[in-house]
Amino acid sequence: GAGVSQSPSNKVTEKGKDVELRCDPISGHTALYWYRQSLGQGLEFLIYFQGNSAPDKSGLPSDRFSAERTGGSVSTLTIQRTQQEDSAVYLCASSISSGLGNTIYFGEGSWLTVV
Amino acid sequence: RKEVEQDPGPFNVPEGATVAFNCTYSNSASQSFFWYRQDCRKEPKLLMSVYSSGNEDGRFTAQLNRASQYISLLIRDSKLSDSATYLCVGVTGGGNKLTFGTGTQLKVEL
Numbered sequence: 206g207a208g209v210s211q212s213p214s215n216k217v218t219e220k221g222k223d224v225e226l227r228c229d230p231i232s233g234h235t236a237l238y239w240y241r242q243s244l245g246q247g248l249e250f251l252i253y254f255q256g257n258s259a260p261d262k263s264g265l266p267s268d269r270f271s272a273e274r275t276g277g278s279v280s281t282l283t284i285q286r287t288q289q290e291d292s293a294v295y296l297c298a299s300s301i302s303s304g305l306g307n308t309i310y311f312g313e314g315s316w317l318t319v320v
Numbered sequence: 321r322k323e324v325e326q327d328p329g330p331f332n333v334p335e336g337a338t339v340a341f342n343c344t345y346s347n348s349a350s351q352s353f354f355w356y357r358q359d360c361r362k363e364p365k366l367l368m369s370v371y372s373s374g375n376e377d378g379r380f381t382a383q384l385n386r387a388s389q390y391i392s393l394l395i396r397d398s399k400l401s402d403s404a405t406y407l408c409v410g411v412t413g414g415g416n417k418l419t420f421g422t423g424t425q426l427k428v429e430l
Contacts, residue, residue: 238418247407247422248364261417296363309418311363 207231209312211297217318218287226282226315230299237280238298238309239272248296254280287319323347324410326421333428337398341424343391343408350410350419353391355382358405358423367393367406398428 210229218224230237239251250264254274265271269287274280284291294314300307326343333339345353353370368375370382370391381394391408408421 240420248420250417250419253417308366311365313363 209297209299209310211295211312211315213315214313215316215318217320220289220319221286223283223285224287224317226284226295226297226317228280228282228297228299228312230278230280230297231310232278233301234299234310235277235302236300236307236309237274238300239280239282240296240298241293242296242314243293251282251295284317287317289319292317292319322421323419324408324421326408326424328422328424330425330427333398333426335398335400335428335430337428338394338396339398339426340395341393341406341408341426343393343421343424345389345391345408345410345419347410347412347419348389350412352411353384354409354411354418355380355391355393356407356409356420358407360404364407364420395426398426400428400430402426403428 209231212227235256237254240248241251242248252259252262252265252272256277257274269285272282294316296311296314298309298311300309324345331339355367356364357367358364368377368382370384372384375382379396383392405423405425407423410419
């Protein structure tokens with residue numbers, strides 16, 4: 206596609222359920238990022254992929270969070286046993302590579318509400 | 321202390337005014353910087369890169385002061401359409417990690 210595509214765009218889930226968020230980066234982009242933004246807050250770095258490997262997963266808030274990327278393309282972010290504090294918009298971004306100065310492009314986000 | 325700090329605002333300015341935002345960073349290893357714009361309930365979009373020599377794009381001017389560890393964004397002749405949140409971004413780790421400030425909200429009014 207022309208841009209970064211994320212699904213679902215909106216998800217309401219019950220506390221304790223698992224959710225899976227998907228990101229389809231711009232074709233040919235090797236670097237992929239996941240960020241989280243809570244209401245009225247800044248962007249919080251979660252994890253970064255270069256190809257299929259994740260050199261930096263330092264931002265994952267707990268072991269309930271995991272992410273993978275296959276085929277150097279699509280990535281999924283999985284949140285197990287969701288909690289209310291997980292409610293946020295989860296933004297995926299990609300760039301052609303991870304070098305300095307490369308523009309990163311964001312998807313429209315997956316809005317997660319845990320009730 | 322946050323790695324990238326911004327005044328959250330809001331900055332309420334009349335149309336046509338000049339407005340300036342500053343952003344400070346604590347990680348001296350930060351290698352490059354950007355300003356992103358984020359509209360309400362939308363994803364961030366790149367506004368411009370920030371260079372030590374200054375970077376101008378139309379009504380927008382960005383500046384980096386490494387000695388004082390701050391980045392600035394100047395908007396001249398502000399338009400209603402400039403109303404948004406402006407995010408300061410520092411890049412470390414060889415370009416792998418982008419650290420966002422919490423953003424400065426701008427409201428341009430008639």
